[in-house]
Amino acid sequence: MSSLPSAFMDTLDQLPGFNKESFLEVHNSAERITSIRLHPQKATALFPELAPTPVPWNRHGYYLSARPSFTFDPYFHAGAYYVQEASSMFLEEALRQTTDLSQPLKALDLCAAPGGKSTLIQAVLHPDSLLIANDVIKSRAGLLADNITKWGADNVVVTNNDPRDFARLEGFFDVMVVDAPCSGSGLFRRDPEAVEEWSQENVILCSQRQQRILADVLPALKPSGVLIYSTCSYAKEEDEDIMEWLLENFELENIPLSIDPAWNIITSVTDQYKAHGYRFYPDQVKGEGFFIACFRKKGEEGITKKVRQQIATLPAKETARLLPWLRDAANLTFVDHKGEVIILRSSIATELPVLQKKLYLRKAGVKAGQLTQKELIPDHQLALSTCISAGLPAVELPLEHALRYLRKEDLQLDLSLKGWTLMRYGGMNLGWAKVLPNRINNYYPKEMRILKAGMPE
Template identity: 45%
Template sequence: MELPIQLLEELESVPGFSASDFTEAHRQVPPTSIRMHPLKAPVHYGENLDAVPWCNAGRYLPERPLFTVDPLLHGGAYYVQEASSMFLDYILRSVYPEPEGLRVLDLCAAPGGKSTLLASFLDERSLLISNEVIRNRAGILGENMTRWGYKNAWVCSNDPKDLGKMQGYFDLIVVDAPCSGSGLFRKDERAIAEWSPENVQLCAARQQRILHDVLPALKEGGCLIYATCSYSPEEDEQIMDFLAAQFPLESVPVTVQDDWGIVRVTSAIHGINGYRFFPHRLRGEGFFITVLRKASGETAMPLPKFKSVHARQMAVQIDRFLEQDSYLLLPAENNQFMAIPAGMEADYHYLKQFVYLRKTGITVGGPGPKEWIPEHDLALSVDLRKQLQTVELDLEQALLYLKKETFATPAGAVKGWNLVTYKGLGLGWIKVLDNRINNYLPKNWRIRMDIDWETIL
């Protein structure tokens, strides 16, 4: 692996950098890490794995498995996330020791690592908006947020300028900005071929535009968390100085343990605190993150008056599926309905004025000719009732289900709708008929790869 000479020379002046150690680290296999779902991970899952020091739910794996053939991944028991980026969890817990009723925007959210982390962190009175402007990536984001299963985590697909029109709406904005990607050289050698000083400058200009467009949506006293997977100061410390020069933002320092290997840096002009991750100093990839607080500026715009569209009669159908009764049922496309937390309908009507809500709460299904037809989202919800008719699958059955292939009616299945589970974790729905079962896994969710059954089983 030949690292760009220009980058190595540029980093010589950065604290914590050692060209020889940095180069040697890029000859090593990168670590694999996961972050466990606080409600879905099986009991004792991960207890024999090394912990990520700055994230209680983070674990290192001894080697990278074939995640595609693990039903627990499909059911949302964990998310495969790079360990360095899990430092967001530590920052959140430092800045918000009691996160209550926050409105949070994850601006550049796909594929969903930081959004699933945020959803796990926030309380049920908080609202998370995960945005991804690129539509196909927004689809992947929506799937991952569905697996995570929270009804207060919504997905939109808009330009930052659209979100910036929501003056003072958000308490917290997270911007994991598109960047030149040098921090991922070890995981993706294609990033080396694509790296150049010119691309770094293009990315820095784009980062400035993104931040300039979205920051009006951050309320006075709210926090901005900015991150990249780039080593280049133009995309890191220099962006911090740009922010401090353009907006009334103050640095919010956090205390880190020396033995973690994280390098604390300060920007050259305004002294803003940032945190650098180098692969030769810790078990993780290249990463940079900073947190700033808005000292003055916008106060939140009032939410609009609205006529409720809560479908009271339809909600009776949902009570048998959802554990909590603190939800509203709103109409969606194609005769479907979606459950959102009670008390958030004003936010729903407000957001619709500015953004395209691609996923709102939990899509619970809709009425059929004879019965309610549950949606796949519902099977993965953390609020799903425990008393539902469920059928536990073994590994082979679970993978056949996830490949959307036929398999024999499982033991314990009864006629009608059944929630299929693996190790107690919901995977989706089947409907048992007299002589067959119908697999209701969405086609676009199915496993497409050929499985070597002798190896897997």
């Protein structure tokens, strides 16, 4: 890889736990770490041939001994796992130590694209919780929505808003995750081209932007609520200095975490406020560079008067037509949105009018599809959802046919089934096809299809 700039290395010398010799050695080595996090409702163990070993700070995280071709893995497209950098999976441990995950919570992942942290948060929250996954950039919010679709959860709302917009929801969130845009030095080993873009001037600009983001969004955190701040930067200006700035300017208190010494995570204590943050160095942990710190907003949570929100739910007669497609339907609410049925966890459905009024919503819950007089035309989101019935007509495809389906190619199958049918691989839904007397129509979304030719090696 490109040699690390001397100006960059000079900024690291005084950092807590930094070891220059081993740091340079790992950046100059050819080793690359691949890790995935399994979907707890879809997958158990995958890639047995790649000898997965657990990520120590995440219940569903695994290291792979080699990097497979995820593009040609139908499990990937089914949302059975998320390919996520191992250090950032520590967010689960931070959530477990700072929040009561046995209770329904309102959570915000502010800088969420492409979706790794959002899917992690959703997996550990109580199922009746509300998660808002946001990204300010329109194209990235679209990618985020696609990955949330693969994850299949009915309690996630994807938004495309500037951080300042969330101030309209004053005191709304119990927990807020801000994985802030940063100078990216923690990912130099994974992305050598980023080395060329590093400068101390950019570090300062990122630090200023991080302050703006945090100041804009903090009004939306309720008293006693938890803020989790993280970056993939080593820079003190983006890490410890931001901690000090938060404690200096806002009614926050730092939350120290309990760290297993065997994890080799470095605890950093700030000079003025003695606040604890946690540094991940790639020569000391099996992962990339990462920083995380946790805070609680001071003050007692007041009793808020709940205003009952009216939501246009589907009539009972139409709802009855949906029930055969779903499991656990008693906990679901159905909303008619521009001729399409949206499925939401009932516990969060009443929040939808408030969110629609205050934010730009890119995706909410699970799109079931379009109800016509004759039938439900099911949406791809329903196929990948965790609320879909296990008893619907389905065809188990071998790998070659699964990849043909995922390329949106014609399928030549001898089927006795008729009508809407789930295409599956390894017991996991890939999407819909409609079986007609003389052909099979492939309904895999064109924008999500595999474009590469070939088969996995």
